[in-house]
Amino acid sequence: MRGGWFRVYTIVYLIFLYAPIILLPIFAFNNATTVAFPLVGFTTEWFGQLWTEPALHKALKNSLIIAISSAILATSFGIFAARASTRYRFPFKAPLMGLIMLPLVLPEVIVAVALLAVLLGMGLNLSIFTVILGHVLICTPFAIAILTSAFQSLDQSLEEASYDLGESAVSTFRLVILPLVMPGIISALLITFTISLDEFIIAFFLAGNENTLPVYILGQFRFPQNVPVIMALGTILVCLSIALLATAEYFRRRGIAKTGGKDTGGFL
Amino acid sequence: MTSEKPTMIEFKDVHKYYGDYHALRGITAKIRAGEFFSLLGPSGCGKTTLLRTIAGFEGISSGVVMIDGKDMEGVPANVRPTNMVFQSYAIFPHLTVAQNVGFGLRKDPRSKAEKAQAVAEALDMVGLNGYGDRAAHALSGGQRQRVALARALILKPKVLLLDEPLSALDKKMREQMQLELIKLQRQVGITFILVTHDQEEALVMSDRIAVMFEGEVAQLDDPETLYRRPNSRKVADFIGTMNFLPAKILSESGEKVEVEAEGFGKITLNAEQVSGANSGAASIGFRPETLTILFEGQTAADRESMATVEEVVYYGDMTYYDIKLDGTTETMRLSMRNVFGRPVLDIGTRTRVAWSSGALVLFR
Numbered sequence A: 001m002r003g004g005w006f007r008v009y010t011i012v013y014l015i016f017l018y019a020p021i022i023l024l025p026i027f028a029f030n031n032a033t034t035v036a037f038p039l040v041g042f043t044t045e046w047f048g049q050l051w052t053e054p055a056l057h058k059a060l061k062n063s064l065i066i067a068i069s070s071a072i073l074a075t076s077f078g079i080f081a082a083r084a085s086t087r088y089r090f091p092f093k094a095p096l097m098g099l100i101m102l103p104l105v106l107p108e109v110i111v112a113v114a115l116l117a118v119l120l121g122m123g124l125n126l127s128i129f130t131v132i133l134g135h136v137l138i139c140t141p142f143a144i145a146i147l148t149s150a151f152q153s154l155d156q157s158l159e160e161a162s163y164d165l166g167e168s169a170v171s172t173f174r175l176v177i178l179p180l181v182m183p184g185i186i187s188a189l190l191i192t193f194t195i196s197l198d199e200f201i202i203a204f205f206l207a208g209n210e211n212t213l214p215v216y217i218l219g220q221f222r223f224p225q226n227v228p229v230i231m232a233l234g235t236i237l238v239c240l241s242i243a244l245l246a247t248a249e250y251f252r253r254r255g256i257a258k259t260g261g262k263d264t265g266g267f268l
Numbered sequence B: 001m002t003s004e005k006p007t008m009i010e011f012k013d014v015h016k017y018y019g020d021y022h023a024l025r026g027i028t029a030k031i032r033a034g035e036f037f038s039l040l041g042p043s044g045c046g047k048t049t050l051l052r053t054i055a056g057f058e059g060i061s062s063g064v065v066m067i068d069g070k071d072m073e074g075v076p077a078n079v080r081p082t083n084m085v086f087q088s089y090a091i092f093p094h095l096t097v098a099q100n101v102g103f104g105l106r107k108d109p110r111s112k113a114e115k116a117q118a119v120a121e122a123l124d125m126v127g128l129n130g131y132g133d134r135a136a137h138a139l140s141g142g143q144r145q146r147v148a149l150a151r152a153l154i155l156k157p158k159v160l161l162l163d164e165p166l167s168a169l170d171k172k173m174r175e176q177m178q179l180e181l182i183k184l185q186r187q188v189g190i191t192f193i194l195v196t197h198d199q200e201e202a203l204v205m206s207d208r209i210a211v212m213f214e215g216e217v218a219q220l221d222d223p224e225t226l227y228r229r230p231n232s233r234k235v236a237d238f239i240g241t242m243n244f245l246p247a248k249i250l251s252e253s254g255e256k257v258e259v260e261a262e263g264f265g266k267i268t269l270n271a272e273q274v275s276g277a278n279s280g281a282a283s284i285g286f287r288p289e290t291l292t293i294l295f296e297g298q299t300a301a302d303r304e305s306m307a308t309v310e311e312v313v314y315y316g317d318m319t320y321y322d323i324k325l326d327g328t329t330e331t332m333r334l335s336m337r338n339v340f341g342r343p344v345l346d347i348g349t350r351t352r353v354a355w356s357s358g359a360l361v362l363f364r
């Protein structure tokens, strides 16, 4: 009896979670300008229309620039922070690491408003660069979390063995540490890329006259006739996100298997 | 004769502090070129720390570490003429066996083919012929051990450092590797320094052993001297089993010491049988195999006493008896090789035991 209720609960929960997402592709292929049942017929027209929207292309280009830059910057910072926190001892380490990880739980709207105030106060123009700044801030804790797990599963005696066999600190990093944490780095890049690509609030506050993809999408909902096109775009984005996250998790797990460590984290 | 071998490593009053903790407390010792040397001691006594000061992974707080006549102060690990076999083996998991073994040859000016040849020879030396293309993370414990050895020895270091290399192996594998390591050391002639907390392993493998307690070298000697003439009760207790009987020193005159020991009576000992390092009450020490049970018709070569058997432990080839000598309160351990046709005594048996004053050690 107990098992029965759990099953019902699980099914209801999953429907609640995924039904809206499943509706995306359904209406993306539905041959009607309104998002409503019953379905009318099959069409790929909405996907076709995606190619003829210059504003969309501009937003997509902005989003890609922001996401790629943020991913690379956040992951680079993450490498330094994860290395420092797993290998070195320094004063105030715990509170420092806590402060760096804080944006993970801070309300984004607070971060966005605070950044906006500072940037305007400094007299900087809002652009995609200011968005990158904000995204690096919120992506770095994710990168650190992933990379710390990668660095932690690295046996310190591997480094010592490399020194012992004649390598310097720099060549040891290149020959031993980097290859072993590479799966973690790839995984961090992919996840921070995805986070930045999806991010709305900071982009909305800090982009100025520019649009990013999520901001553009919200804007399109003012025009009901555009909604099916957005459904098509959403379908593509969902597929892309799933593919990216799956790849990231694959690399993270492979990294842990390679170094023979225990699985202690991860998002999937 | 052996003392004429040149010194490879010399410690001069080496101290090491971890914060407030005094881990090495004035180590002074010499390790000879080409010998199999062991650092033996209980957990936490500083064996690994001392080994790592040779490798250059650990700086020292004061004193001097010399390798082959050169002061190692400020010389980093990657240019010291030492190589290490780590307790965890530290095999690079992303490389093949051959790449692991050849890791240290990166800056070697030899051609690719010559290096491959060197790798093949090193693998051959440790009995891993043909394993070169295997992924390193798919090896057994014993195989990792061999890869680690080959990887260190291929660089022909002056000193090979081994930190409890056998502790992760099962008993049978361990005994096999002990013999292989001895053979390997004789073959390559490199100075081996082994860290172990297993006294049997140290006795089996080493030319000389430094017994360490709490950051100090308590005794540095060859295995036989260490076993027969431990310089303190602490060393005697740590190496093998030693029985102790309370004793009183009656007189000392030059080469001779006269002692009265419980159960043994009056004994005359030579000066070399006296270990003077200990304070406190004097005692007589002896190993279990230096006491022999006398059967019907046998007579003692030197001295004999009466005893009662309190416990019998039968091991097939050996029997261990716990006996109580007449006039004593503590039981002594006695070991006898079992001989066909001679009975194993029962608990409670009264028996004569033979002993020799030459096999005794006086601690005081």
Ligand SMILES: Nc1ncnc2c1ncn2[C@@H]1O[C@H](COP(=O)(O)OP(=O)(O)OP(=O)(O)O)[C@@H](O)[C@H]1O
Pocket (backbone or CB within 6 Å): B018, B021, B023, B041, B042, B043, B044, B045, B046, B047, B048, B049, B050, B197
């Ligand atoms: N990095 C360190 N920081 C602080 N204390 C340390 C450090 N390394 C070792 N110690 C301390 O120094 C002492 C000696 O350690 P060491 O590792 O040399 O012992 P060991 O003889 O090798 O013991 P074991 O047989 O357990 O390996 C121990 O009490 C240990 O706690």
Ligand SMILES: [Mg+2]
Pocket (backbone or CB within 6 Å): B047, B048, B049, B195
């Ligand atoms: Mg140790």
